[in-house]
Amino acid sequence: AGEWTPNDELMGxxxxxxxxxSHATNEEHLALVARVDEWKQDPEFARxxxxxxxxxxxxxxxxxxxxxxxxMVKTSWRAMPPDVAEYVQMxxxxxxxxxxxxxxRTACNVLSHLCRHVELHHWPQxxxxxxxxxxxxxxxxxxxxxxxxxLAALRVLAEDALLIDALDSDELGRPMDVIIxxxxxxxxxxxxxxxxxxxxxxNYCLLSLPTALAVKMDDYLAALAHLSAHEDxxxxxxxxxxxxxxLADQHLDRLSPILDDVFAFIGASCGPDHEEExxxxxxxxxxxxxxxVVSAAAGGWEAAVRESLxxxxxxxxxxxxxSMVYSEEQLADLPIDDVDDSGVPDRLEDIMPRRxxxxxxxxxxxxxxxxxxxxxxxxxxxxxxxxxxxxxxSACEALEWVAVAYKDSLLEVLLPMLNARLASTGDSFEEWTxxxxxxxxxxxxxxxCMQGLQVYLGELFPFLCGLLSxxxxxxxxxxxxxxxxxxGRWITAHKRHSGDPKQFFxxxxxxxxxxxxxxxxxxxxxxxxxxxxxxxxxxxxxxxYVEPILEPVVACFGFFQAGNELLLFDTIGTLxxxxxxxxxxxxxxxxxxxxxxQRWNEIEDDDTRLFPIFECLGSVAAxxxxxxxxxxxxxxxxxxxxxxxxxxNVHAARAIGEEGPDLEFAVCALDLVGNLVEGLGPxxxxxxxxxxxxxxxxxxxxxLAVDMAVxxxxxxxxxxxxxxxxxxxxxxxxxxxxxxxxxxxxxxxxSIAAETAFRxxxxxxxxxxxxxxxxxxxxxxxxxxxxxxxxxxxxxxxxFAAGVCAAMVPVLRAGSEKYDKVTLTNAAVGLARVSGACxxxxxxxxxxxxxxxxxxxxxxxxxxxxxxxKVNAYHCLASFCMAQxxxxxxxxxxxxxxAECIASVDEPDESLPDVLAALLAAFHTHFGAAWGEAVSGVxxxxxxxxxxxxxxxxx
Numbered sequence: 001a002g003e004w005t006p007n008d009e010l011m012g013x014x015x016x017x018x019x020x021x022s023h024a025t026n027e028e029h030l031a032l033v034a035r036v037d038e039w040k041q042d043p044e045f046a047r048x049x050x051x052x053x054x055x056x057x058x059x060x061x062x063x064x065x066x067x068x069x070x071x072m073v074k075t076s077w078r079a080m081p082p083d084v085a086e087y088v089q090m091x092x093x094x095x096x097x098x099x100x101x102x103x104x105r106t107a108c109n110v111l112s113h114l115c116r117h118v119e120l121h122h123w124p125q126x127x128x129x130x131x132x133x134x135x136x137x138x139x140x141x142x143x144x145x146x147x148x149x150x151l152a153a154l155r156v157l158a159e160d161a162l163l164i165d166a167l168d169s170d171e172l173g174r175p176m177d178v179i180i181x182x183x184x185x186x187x188x189x190x191x192x193x194x195x196x197x198x199x200x201x202x203n204y205c206l207l208s209l210p211t212a213l214a215v216k217m218d219d220y221l222a223a224l225a226h227l228s229a230h231e232d233x234x235x236x237x238x239x240x241x242x243x244x245x246x247l248a249d250q251h252l253d254r255l256s257p258i259l260d261d262v263f264a265f266i267g268a269s270c271g272p273d274h275e276e277e278x279x280x281x282x283x284x285x286x287x288x289x290x291x292x293v294v295s296a297a298a299g300g301w302e303a304a305v306r307e308s309l310x311x312x313x314x315x316x317x318x319x320x321x322x323s324m325v326y327s328e329e330q331l332a333d334l335p336i337d338d339v340d341d342s343g344v345p346d347r348l349e350d351i352m353p354r355r356x357x358x359x360x361x362x363x364x365x366x367x368x369x370x371x372x373x374x375x376x377x378x379x380x381x382x383x384x385x386x387x388x389x390x391x392x393x394s395a396c397e398a399l400e401w402v403a404v405a406y407k408d409s410l411l412e413v414l415l416p417m418l419n420a421r422l423a424s425t426g427d428s429f430e431e432w433t434x435x436x437x438x439x440x441x442x443x444x445x446x447x448x449c450m451q452g453l454q455v456y457l458g459e460l461f462p463f464l465c466g467l468l469s470x471x472x473x474x475x476x477x478x479x480x481x482x483x484x485x486x487x488g489r490w491i492t493a494h495k496r497h498s499g500d501p502k503q504f505f506x507x508x509x510x511x512x513x514x515x516x517x518x519x520x521x522x523x524x525x526x527x528x529x530x531x532x533x534x535x536x537x538x539x540x541x542x543x544x545y546v547e548p549i550l551e552p553v554v555a556c557f558g559f560f561q562a563g564n565e566l567l568l569f570d571t572i573g574t575l576x577x578x579x580x581x582x583x584x585x586x587x588x589x590x591x592x593x594x595x596x597x598q599r600w601n602e603i604e605d606d607d608t609r610l611f612p613i614f615e616c617l618g619s620v621a622a623x624x625x626x627x628x629x630x631x632x633x634x635x636x637x638x639x640x641x642x643x644x645x646x647x648x649n650v651h652a653a654r655a656i657g658e659e660g661p662d663l664e665f666a667v668c669a670l671d672l673v674g675n676l677v678e679g680l681g682p683x684x685x686x687x688x689x690x691x692x693x694x695x696x697x698x699x700x701x702x703x704l705a706v707d708m709a710v711x712x713x714x715x716x717x718x719x720x721x722x723x724x725x726x727x728x729x730x731x732x733x734x735x736x737x738x739x740x741x742x743x744x745x746x747x748x749x750x751s752i753a754a755e756t757a758f759r760x761x762x763x764x765x766x767x768x769x770x771x772x773x774x775x776x777x778x779x780x781x782x783x784x785x786x787x788x789x790x791x792x793x794x795x796x797x798x799x800f801a802a803g804v805c806a807a808m809v810p811v812l813r814a815g816s817e818k819y820d821k822v823t824l825t826n827a828a829v830g831l832a833r834v835s836g837a838c839x840x841x842x843x844x845x846x847x848x849x850x851x852x853x854x855x856x857x858x859x860x861x862x863x864x865x866x867x868x869x870k871v872n873a874y875h876c877l878a879s880f881c882m883a884q885x886x887x888x889x890x891x892x893x894x895x896x897x898x899a900e901c902i903a904s905v906d907e908p909d910e911s912l913p914d915v916l917a918a919l920l921a922a923f924h925t926h927f928g929a930a931w932g933e934a935v936s937g938v939x940x941x942x943x944x945x946x947x948x949x950x951x952x953x954x955x
Contacts, residue, residue, distance in 0.1 A: 004087055006051050014039070014048050015056075018064045036068065043084050046072050050091040053107060059100045066095075066106035073113040089118060093129050096149035099141075104149045112156045120166045127167070130154055131178045138191070151186075151197040154179065158204035168210040180205070180212035187223040192233050199227070199239040206246045217254050225258070228265045234275035241269055241281035249288035252305065259308045267312070270319045276327075276391055283323060283394035286316070290398075290405035306405070313406065313413045320402070321417060323395035324437045326474070330390065335473045340519040346563040351609065396444050403448025410445065411452045418442055422463075432472040439467065439478045443486035450490060457487070461504060465511040468527075473518075477526035480515060483508055484530035488537040495541060508534070509545060513552040524564050528556070532571040535578050542575060543582035549575060550591050557595045565599075566609060569616035572596070576616075576623035583623040592620065593631050600635065605642050605665065614668035618675035625679045632676050632684075633691055639669040639676075640692055640699065647702050663708075667715045670703065674719040677726050685726040697734050704741035710748070710778055717745050717781035724788040735789060739800045742789070745782030746807035783808065783826040787833035791872075794837050801838035805831060805845040812856045813849070821863075828860035829873045836876025839883035846887050851894050854887060858897040862904035871909040874902075878919045885926050889934075895923065896937030902950070903942035917950040924953055931955070 017032050024032055039045045049072065052065035069088070077085070092114065095107040111126075120127055133150025136143045157163045168176040183205075186198035202220065205213050213220060227240045244262055247255045255262060262285075269282035293306050309316070326334070335341070403410050421438030424431045442460075446453065453460075464487075467479035488508070495505040512534065515527045535542050535549070542549065553575075556568055572592055576583050596617060603609050617635065621628055646666035653660035673696075677685050689696055702708075703716040720738060723731050731738070786804045790797045811819055811827040819827075835842035846854055861877065864870045881888050881898065888898045902916050927934045932955045935943060946952040 004047060004051075006048055011048060011051075014052070014065075015061060018052075018061050019058070021064065022060075040068070040072060040076075043076070043080050046076075046080060046084050047087050047091075050088045053103070053110070054091045054094040059103055062095070062100075062103050063106045066103070066110055070106075070110045070113055073110060073117070077114075077117045089114065089123060090125060093125060096129070096153050097133065097146040098149065099145050101148075104145075104152055107149075108152045108156050111153055112159075115157060115160065115163060120163060121171055124172075127172055127175055130157070131175045134179060134182050134186075138194075148193070148197075151194065151201070155197060155201050155204075158201045161204075161208045164205055164208040164210060168208070168212075174211070176205075176210040177212045180210060180216060184216060184219055184223055187227060192236065195227070195231070196233070196236050196239060199236060199243060203239065203243050203246055206243070206250055209251065217251075221254070221258065225261070234278050237269065237274070238277040238281040241266065241278060241285060245281065245285040245288040248285060249292055252289070252292045256305050256308070259305070263309065263312055267315065267319055270323060270395075272322070279323065279391045280389065280394045283320075283391065283398045286320075286398035287401040290401035293405045294401075309406070310409060313402075313410055316402065317399075317410070317414050317417060320395045320399045321421070321437055321441055323391050324399075324440055325433050326392060326436075327390065330392065335520055335522045338471055338473055338520065341521050342519045342524070342559060342561070344521070344561070346521075346561045351563045351566065396440065399441060399444045400447060403445035405448070407448050408452045411449045414441070414445065427471055432470075432475060435467075435470070436472070436475045436478050439464075439475065439482055443478070443482035446486045446490070454490070457490075457504075461487075461507075465507065468511055468515045473520040473523045476515070476518065476520070476523045480512060480523075480527045480530040484512060484534040485537075488534040492538045492541055505538075505541075506545075509549065513549065516552050516556055521561060521564060524556075524560060525567060528553070528560075528564060528567045528571055532567070532574045535571065535574045539578050540580070543579045546575065546579050546582050546585075546588055547591070550588065554591055554595060557599075562609070566612045569596075569599075569612040573612075573616035573619035576619040580623055581625060583620070584625050584627040586627070589624060589627050589631075593628075596620070597631060597635075600638075605645065606661075610665065611668055614672050618672050621672070621675040621679040623679070626681060626684055628676075628679060629684050632680060632688060636673060636676055636688055636691070639673045640695060642666065643669040643673075643703070644695070644699055647699065650708075663712050666703065667711050670700075670712075670715045670719050674715070674722040677719070677722040680726070682726045685723075686730060689723070689727055689730050697731070701734075701737060701741070704738070704745075706744055713741075713745060714778045714781050717742065717778070717785045721781065721785035721788045724785065724792055728792040731789075732792070735793065736799075739786075739789070742782050742786050743800070743803055743807065745778050746786065746804065748778060777822075779811070779823055780826040783830035787830040790834040790837040791876075797834065798838045798841055801834050801841035802845055804834050805842050808834075809845060809849045809853050812860065813853050815856055815860075824860045825864055828857055829864060829869060831857060832861060832873040832876040832880070835880035836878075839880045842880060843884035843887050847890075851891055854890075854894050855897045858894075858901040862901040866905070866907055868909075870905070871912055874905065874912060875915060877901075878915045881919055882922055885923065889923065889926055892934050892937050895927075895934050898923075899935065899938045899946060899952075900942050903938075903945045908949075913950060917952075920946065920950050920952040 017035055021029065021032055039048075046069060049065040049069035053062050053069060056062040056065065069092075072080075073088070080088070092107055092110050095103050096111070098104050098107070130150055130153055133146050134154060136146045136150070138144040138147045157167070164176075166172060167179065168174060180202075183198045183202055186194050187202075189195050189198070202213070224240060224243055227236070231237050231240060244255070244266060248262075266282045266285045269278055271279070274282070289309070293309075418438045418441055421434040422442070424434040424438075426432070464479055464483050468476055468483075470476050470479065491504040491508055494503070495501045512527055512531050516524065516531075518524055518527065531549070531553070550572070553568060553571055557565065560568060596613065600610075600613055600617070603613065621632070643666040646661055646663060646669075650660040650663070676688065680688060700716050700720060703712050720731070720742070786800075790801070790804075808827045808831040811823060812831070815824065831842070835846075846857075861870075861873060864873060888894055899920075902920070905912065905916075908916070923934070924931055931953065935952075935954065938946070943952070943954055947954050
């Protein structure tokens with residue numbers, strides 16, 4: 001592989017092209033890009049890029065070549081011929097020791113992508129090179145470059161826990177036995193950058209704890225102690241704090257003997273004399289420690305670890321409160337003085353459409369950073385921008401975890417401090433910021449200290465409501481956050497348990513709605529965001545307060561500026577989601593639709609301010625149902641036009657090689673059409689869709705083309721399911737054209753869902769994956785659409801049934817090892833619907849797939865939430881099993897899982913018991929004398945339940 005030499009003519013052309021990029025005109029740049037794209041079609045081009053990166057003479061060109069190589073590895077590695085792949089692997093090692101730091105960094109970027117494809121035991125040269133590189137003495141310039149390159153490469157590998165495990169394996173000769181001692185030695189290096197690299201790599205190693213590090217833990221702790229006393233570089237200090245936080249999170253038992261010294265160091269590092277990055281990392285330590293204390297307490301951890309912090313709680317509380325004061329940088333963008341800016345138009349950059357969804361947070365006894373996103377958005381919370389991190393925010397998260405871990409012990413210490421701050425009535429900077437910090441701290445501790453705080457709420461509540469009129473706007477904004485997001489859950493629970501909404505619930509609504517007229521835009525933004533948060537918390541309890549909420553909210557359309565007006569859409573949509581059909585009255589329609597329709601008509605098709613209106617109208621359509629019938633047609637027609645124009649522009653852009661339009665407009669338009677279809681229902685939908693003149697279904701087929709973006713296909717499949725459910729006669733003639741698109745969605749969506757959810761064989765955060773893109777939902781909508789079509793088509797679905805079932809099988813077989821719960825539920829319900837419609841075709845697939853898939857299917861069905869979907873799935877399951885009993889009766893295990901699945905239904909629909917009783921009776925007959933053996937695998941509690949509810953014989 002290393003003997004390859006490039007063609008001089010082609011290499012010269014590549015060098016010329018890369019060199020011309022920096023000074024090319026737009027037209028020349030497009031031509032160069034097209035030329036490089038043409039070269040990239042030839043796998044040999046990867047050799048040229050690797051050669052240039054390793055042996056080129058111009059550092060800028062070498063970096064460009066490395067970037068191209070990285071992208072080819074990322075997108076085309078599996079298609080590379082083995083000899084080309086081998087050449088790339090061998091050649092990329094050389095520039096890791098290059099004198100140029102930028103070239104070394106580029107080589108590391110390539111290496112990071114190669115390691116996603118090449119397992120370390122297939123790349124011994126890399127392992128040998130790394131262990132050799134970090135062992136090199138740095139007493140000359142060449143050795144220093146080799147060492148620094150080795151550390152940079154090792155850091156790339158250390159980011160992946162699986163690679164750390166591989167380096168600690170016997171199969172590779174346990175390279176970590178060499179690496180760890182060298183890293184520990186480098187912690188004492190006089191070169192700041194090498195200390196930084198060693199601390200950072202060891203931080204990653206702590207997550208997997210290689211054997212060598214576990215053995216040398218005392219040496220590691222001693223080195224950290226040395227660094228905590230002598231390190232003067234702020235970034236390195238921050239990394240030391242992160243090391244201690246990781247130890248507190250992962251290996252608290254190893255840290256416990258020196259906790260007092262650690263507490264002292266971390267407490268000092270939180271102080272204002274340290275850089276912000278140091279303070280944030282130090283503050284994060286308290287969350288890691290207290291979270292582990294909570295887990296340890298649940299597992300019977302010895303009391304000494306928890307009690308070790310008790311004597312320091314007063315000091316810690318003061319440190320955290322001091323860290324919660326706004327910084328000068330934060331205040332530069334916030335209204336310090338009480339100015340009337342309600343009539344000042346927003347700047348374009350202030351008009352930021354956002355999607356409010358607090359999420360399902362029913363954990364009243366757990367803390368976490370996510371709490372501080374809720375109701376925030378730059379105004380609803382205590383001063384946290386959604387993507388920002390700060391000393392203030394770190395201190396709030398730390399205090400929340402301390403409250404969760406220490407509850408009344410903290411409250412006893414903290415209350416006098418809060419009382420002193422909240423009693424500060426003056427208007428100086430020190431006084432009003434003390435008041436504001438007291439408010440935020442009070443809200444922060446509610447998750448951990450709510451039980452102890454309850455006795456004070458009768459007195460606190462009117463005081464907090466009074467702070468909605470505080471002279472300082474930041475105090476008013478934080479008061480609305482405490483009242484809604486932090487006390488709203490308790491206030492709602494109090495209303496439900498006491499039956500008395502007048503003590504807290506209604507006064508809170510009145511106070512928040514009254515505060516909407518505040519003359520400061522920041523406070524308006526806080527209050528309207530927190531009203532939406534409180535609505536979401538209270539849920540169906542808001543059904544009785546629809547008009548009292550909407551009257552002041554709708555009035556805000558008359559004086560809110562454009563940025564805050566977007567939050568009105570959010571609040572109205574949230575109320576529609578919470579109150580449901582309580583919104584479907586003529587008075588409510590007359591109240592909300594005129595301003596919504598007016599803004600809908602005023603905003604241009606390419607204006608991103610449409611997005612929150614799309615979402616709002618979608619929620620309103622679902623809540624109002626047929627009450628929206630008169631307003632629906634023009635909304636529907638504009639959605640179709642918008643989606644059609646987007647698709648036309650996509651094709652036009654592709655024809656000239658340009659980037660197409662933002663598909664999010666078409667996605668939102670189709671989502672809103674789906675909401676209209678779902679809300680209006682079967683009686684009104686046919687007339688609505690026929691109004692499109694036959695353009696809807698052809699448009700949907702275009703949007704489902706395989707070359708369209710995944711998010712557009714996902715939304716279109718959702719709309720297809722809605723249409724099938726509410727207007728089957730309209731869709732039925734085109735069903736055969738849609739089914740290949742559905743099948744593509746099942747295949748692509750399932751594979752992407754697994755790939756998105758799991759990186760390098762490890763679970764990633766599925767919620768985060770869902771937020772990053774809609775790929776995870778493509779399979780779900782395809783499964784749901786296919787199930788709806790099967791329900792409507794019945795036996796006519798037979799030509800497609802086997803293919804759909806075959807797509808569900810690998811998802812169920814992989815189970816939670818690869819797929820999230822929503823995907824598994826959709827697969828289980830979809831398979832039930834298809835099998836009920838076409839039992840013979842489904843039986844063929846299930847029989848071929850083996851009993852384990854049937855068992856998985858039953859397990860997933862049993863976990864579906866009670867409701868119409870589960871009832872429908874069980875009807876279909878019963879139809880399938882009656883028609884194809886051999887699938888469930890193939891073994892005692894498969895039947896026992898079916899029985900357990902039936903027993904999982906806690907509140908069967910009135911139509912279901914007779915069906916399930918008949919099914920069990922049929923199996924009793926089917927098994928005959930073997931019935932006793934068949935039911936022996938069913939748990940006793942389930943057998944009794946089935947006997948009592950469905951008359952199933954016990955023997």
